Amino acid sequence: MKGLIFSVKRYSIHDGPGIRVTFFMKGCPLSCWWCHNPEGISQQPEQVKVAEKVGDEEFIKFRQAGEYYSVDDVLEILEKERPFMAESGGGVTFSGGEPMLQSEFLLEALKACKETGYHTAVDTSGYSLPTNYSAIIPYTDLFLFDIKHLDDDKHEKFTSVSNTLIINNFKMILDSGRDVMVRIPVIPGFNDDDHHLEKIKSFISENRADNLRKICLLPYHRIGSSKYKRMNIPDRMEGVEPPSAERMEELKVFFAGTGIKVKIGG
Numbered sequence: 603m604k605g606l607i608f609s610v611k612r613y614s615i616h617d618g619p620g621i622r623v624t625f626f627m628k629g630c631p632l633s634c635w636w637c638h639n640p641e642g643i644s645q646q647p648e649q650v651k652v653a654e655k656v657g658d659e660e661f662i663k664f665r666q667a668g669e670y671y672s673v674d675d676v677l678e679i680l681e682k683e684r685p686f687m688a689e690s691g692g693g694v695t696f697s698g699g700e701p702m703l704q705s706e707f708l709l710e711a712l713k714a715c716k717e718t719g720y721h722t723a724v725d726t727s728g729y730s731l732p733t734n735y736s737a738i739i740p741y742t743d744l745f746l747f748d749i750k751h752l753d754d755d756k757h758e759k760f761t762s763v764s765n766t767l768i769i770n771n772f773k774m775i776l777d778s779g780r781d782v783m784v785r786i787p788v789i790p791g792f793n794d795d796d797h798h799l800e801k802i803k804s805f806i807s808e809n810r811a812d813n814l815r816k817i818c819l820l821p822y823h824r825i826g827s828s829k830y831k832r833m834n835i836p837d838r839m840e841g842v843e844p845p846s847a848e849r850m851e852e853l854k855v856f857f858a859g860t861g862i863k864v865k866i867g868g
């Protein structure tokens with residue numbers, strides 16, 4: 603069995619504790635307006651245009667987004683980074699796209715990583731069958747779980763899917779006792795109004811548990827916009843500015859009111 607992966611990031615420090623290797627798995631059932639990895643959404647390998655800088659000049663070239671990896675390929679990559687991961691308390695993270703879309707491969711990879719002694723994390727939108735989560739829970743040390751919006755209509759408008767399944771999966775994973783970090787993308791005009799922020803804070807407070815380790819506030823950024831242009835995809839966030847550093851600090855203090863540790867960034 604092989605998994606389709608569009609990027610492998612070594613020395614990652616934003617996808618869980620310590621120094622990690624992050625595998626970005628291709629395919630996502632959501633279509634978030636602010637997605638900065640549009641090359642991760644299709645479930646097929648594809649050629650995408652990328653910009654490369656040489657001195658002051660920028661060149662556009664094609665790169666293959668999506669290659670098939672076996673579990674042994676994954677272990678081979680990890681083995682090379684083992685000393686850094688061990689020393690820093692890091693491990694391996696499966697992100698995307700949505701890694702749960704390749705749930706069979708993910709399960710096999712997680713099992714093999716655990717057997718080989720790695721700390722494992724799964725970064726998920728929460729949008730997958732509960733049975734898929736139940737299967738991976740025994741082999742996943744940490745879930746990085748996105749909560750984007752608690753109003754279902756708004757969630758559906760801006761991500762193309764309902765949040766009902768996501769919220770139920772969130773509660774189920776928390777109940778399992780596995781470590782969870784909640785990731786909240788801070789998207790101006792989508793989820794950052796006072797009313798919604800109060801709602802999300804109450805939701806987290808109500809679900810507070812010892813294994814809910816951290817709240818990560820992910821400020822919207824414009825990194826994806828140049829990719830959209832190159833891939834000829836309409837940029838639905840045109841003209842939206844990222845939140846300021848002051849605003850993010852304000853939100854950090856606000857969410858600290860839940861009693862849970864808060865971090866800006868992943």
Ligand code: SF4
Pocket residue numbers: 630631632633634636637638639642643698699700727
């Ligand atoms: S869930 Fe993540 S990868 Fe999928 S569309 Fe949304 S931002 Fe992009």
